[in-house]
Amino acid sequence: MAAKHGSLSINSDNIFPIIKKWLYSDHDIFMRELISNGCDAITKLKKLEMMGECTLPNDYKAKIQVLVNPEEKTLKFIDNGIGMTAEEVEEYINQIAFSGATDFFEKYKDKTNEDQIIGHFGLGFYSAFMVADQVHIDTLSYKEGAAPVHWECDGGTEFDMEEGTRTEVGTEITLFINEDCLEFCNEYKAREIIKKYCAFMPTEIYLSKENTTETQIIKADEKLDTDTVLEEVAKEKEEDEQKLKIAKRPELLNETNPLWARHPNECTKEEYLEFYRKVFQDYKEPLFWIHLNMDYPFNLKGILYFPKINTEYESIEGTIKLYNNQVFIADNIKEVIPEFLLLLKGVIDSPDLPLNVSRSALQNDGFVKKISDYITKKVADKLAGMCKTEKEEYEKYWDDISPFIKFGCLKDDKFCEKMTDYILFKDLDGKYLTLPECLEVNRIDTEDAVDENGNKVEAEVVDEDGSKAKTDILDEDGNVVDENAGEEEKNEKVIYYVTDEKQQSQYINMFKNAKMDAVILTHNIDQPFISQLEAKNEGIKFQRIDADITDTLRAKTSKKAEKEMEEQAEEIAKIMKKVLKKDALTVKIEKLKNKKISSMVTISEESRRMQDMMKMYSMPGMDMGMFGKEGETLILNASHPLVQYVLDNKEDDNVKMICEQLYDLAMIQNAPLEPEAMTKFIARSNDIMMLLTK
Numbered sequence: 001m002a003a004k005h006g007s008l009s010i011n012s013d014n015i016f017p018i019i020k021k022w023l024y025s026d027h028d029i030f031m032r033e034l035i036s037n038g039c040d041a042i043t044k045l046k047k048l049e050m051m052g053e054c055t056l057p058n059d060y061k062a063k064i065q066v067l068v069n070p071e072e073k074t075l076k077f078i079d080n081g082i083g084m085t086a087e088e089v090e091e092y093i094n095q096i097a098f099s100g101a102t103d104f105f106e107k108y109k110d111k112t113n114e115d116q117i118i119g120h121f122g123l124g125f126y127s128a129f130m131v132a133d134q135v136h137i138d139t140l141s142y143k144e145g146a147a148p149v150h151w152e153c154d155g156g157t158e159f160d161m162e163e164g165t166r167t168e169v170g171t172e173i174t175l176f177i178n179e180d181c182l183e184f185c186n187e188y189k190a191r192e193i194i195k196k197y198c199a200f201m202p203t204e205i206y207l208s209k210e211n212t213t214e215t216q217i218i219k220a221d222e223k224l225d226t227d228t229v230l231e232e233v234a235k236e237k238e239e240d241e242q243k244l245k246i247a248k249r250p251e252l253l254n255e256t257n258p259l260w261a262r263h264p265n266e267c268t269k270e271e272y273l274e275f276y277r278k279v280f281q282d283y284k285e286p287l288f289w290i291h292l293n294m295d296y297p298f299n300l301k302g303i304l305y306f307p308k309i310n311t312e313y314e315s316i317e318g319t320i321k322l323y324n325n326q327v328f329i330a331d332n333i334k335e336v337i338p339e340f341l342l343l344l345k346g347v348i349d350s351p352d353l354p355l356n357v358s359r360s361a362l363q364n365d366g367f368v369k370k371i372s373d374y375i376t377k378k379v380a381d382k383l384a385g386m387c388k389t390e391k392e393e394y395e396k397y398w399d400d401i402s403p404f405i406k407f408g409c410l411k412d413d414k415f416c417e418k419m420t421d422y423i424l425f426k427d428l429d430g431k432y433l434t435l436p437e438c439l440e441v442n443r444i445d446t447e448d449a450v451d452e453n454g455n456k457v458e459a460e461v462v463d464e465d466g467s468k469a470k471t472d473i474l475d476e477d478g479n480v481v482d483e484n485a486g487e488e489e490k491n492e493k494v495i496y497y498v499t500d501e502k503q504q505s506q507y508i509n510m511f512k513n514a515k516m517d518a519v520i521l522t523h524n525i526d527q528p529f530i531s532q533l534e535a536k537n538e539g540i541k542f543q544r545i546d547a548d549i550t551d552t553l554r555a556k557t558s559k560k561a562e563k564e565m566e567e568q569a570e571e572i573a574k575i576m577k578k579v580l581k582k583d584a585l586t587v588k589i590e591k592l593k594n595k596k597i598s599s600m601v602t603i604s605e606e607s608r609r610m611q612d613m614m615k616m617y618s619m620p621g622m623d624m625g626m627f628g629k630e631g632e633t634l635i636l637n638a639s640h641p642l643v644q645y646v647l648d649n650k651e652d653d654n655v656k657m658i659c660e661q662l663y664d665l666a667m668i669q670n671a672p673l674e675p676e677a678m679t680k681f682i683a684r685s686n687d688i689m690m691l692l693t694k
């Protein structure tokens, strides 16, 4: 076969149904397309005037009118833009996928740029056929001597064109709505769609019902030139204001200069709040907002609001509306808005977005990722800036914004890196600390420790014979080994935390008495968040306040006493296991500074986290008992007389009761008792009180 070069041809009979049926996902998009065509036509006319290519009448007021006519089943879109000559209709309308925008820029490329023009694919007009059986165009070009054009097409691939009757420069598109889509002729439906897509388009859009007899009453001095006065309203009293009955005014549906398009310095707090209420229908005030405004390396403007989240359980799904040249594209487009920012509410407008032809989705390319990274960076910068310069405000918002920030840190490494120093932790006194401050906080001087009565605790360590305890140990070469050195180093990096202030109050009291601090982490997101912090910051460890007995809570003992305690622990463990019938129970004896505590439990951090995780992923109906209570240790306070009593009177009749009560008391400080245990505990407590009466 001979080599051949040629151009592909498209059969319009086949391609047209594709455009009508499948190009646009939602039928209502035709309104956006036709209104944005009108908008473009007006923008072009204004640009031409600025270039001195045409003059507009002094009273020229750009507008797009949408007229619904349910009786005649029509919908009209009228603009006073650039209009089209017969040649232009031939070129841009009769040829599918030919956009006038490209030609316009080609022609005036030295004098103007592409900004503000919405269309560029040359397909939007045909979306009208998704809802209309027939479409008419009546247009008159701004060009001197241009003749009006009438064009019509019934949705097939043939059209008719002839000289029209339009006398004003601009274009009128009439849609004869098909029987399945009559809802679009309804005024309310039309309003809803226009408000959805066109609420911020740069040209005024008016909606009215064609041939309506509806009227409205206005004050005489509020009459506009465009009003049609039907009659003067008769006054009831001489002093009454003069009023007029006029034909119902078309309703302005959009805001042409949205807040995000203005410079942040020009916007007031009230305007930001008003905008938020209007756009998101949320009457709870947002906490604060970020106004994004950038021209380079891409054009992007927007406002992101941090909503107030009332409860942990409230859905905190936000809405970020994406616009392209003030034309609504879609909500929450994941490619542009980082997932964690979808908790916010806001608007983003970027004329540089790489839209697909239906203008309802994005072409996913590297550029989109850059936009997304930029937004993340701006949010982190704003938060860091607030933390540095408006710390008080930042602290005030912290509880509300912290789940969002922590979620962001979990989802986005760069955000996490930028935010790590600006994460706050609330301590036991309600003070907010940064991570480095938390790490500092527990390096306390034990001299300052107090006992449960607030008295300073003895720093001098004596053994039970009253002699000063010798705590030095020697290594094999006879040198004194500082046995706490390694541990102190480790302790410096432990951050203690509380997950339930009420339930863990006993431990909190012990901490407070020992002048130790802990941070409060009650949100669900805190567990994964601290695990991530630990993974990213080697040497930092988070430990729940009930996970272990720290050295600071222990009274100092001599080596000899320690040895003795070990023996006692063995003994008492035997008694406890027997009485409680719990063979696997781990029992420890500790000499606690707080002499009023007889018993308590600790649950090792690792085991607890593991159990929490298993619970989280457990299937409904799964028996959690199978995970057991691993990591749980019963701590008995050697300084408490009850513990001593058990040791000294193993055979006593009351020992069983004391042991059971000690165990329950320990458990109850950590978590609510199981129903059966609770019943026994109450009965036993009553029995114990009865003993007092004897």
Ligand SMILES: Nc1ncnc2c1ncn2[C@@H]1O[C@H](COP(=O)(O)OP(=O)(O)OP(=O)(O)O)[C@@H](O)[C@H]1O
Pocket: 033, 037, 038, 041, 079, 081, 082, 083, 084, 092, 093, 098, 099, 100, 101, 118, 119, 120, 121, 122, 123, 124, 125, 126, 170, 171
């Ligand atoms: N109301 C109008 N006034 C003047 N010219 C118009 C009007 N509507 C359409 N046109 C011309 O017809 C061309 C094709 O319109 P169409 O809506 O199909 O595509 P587009 O707006 O260029 O691109 P897109 O598919 O991205 O919307 C436009 O570029 C414009 O030149």
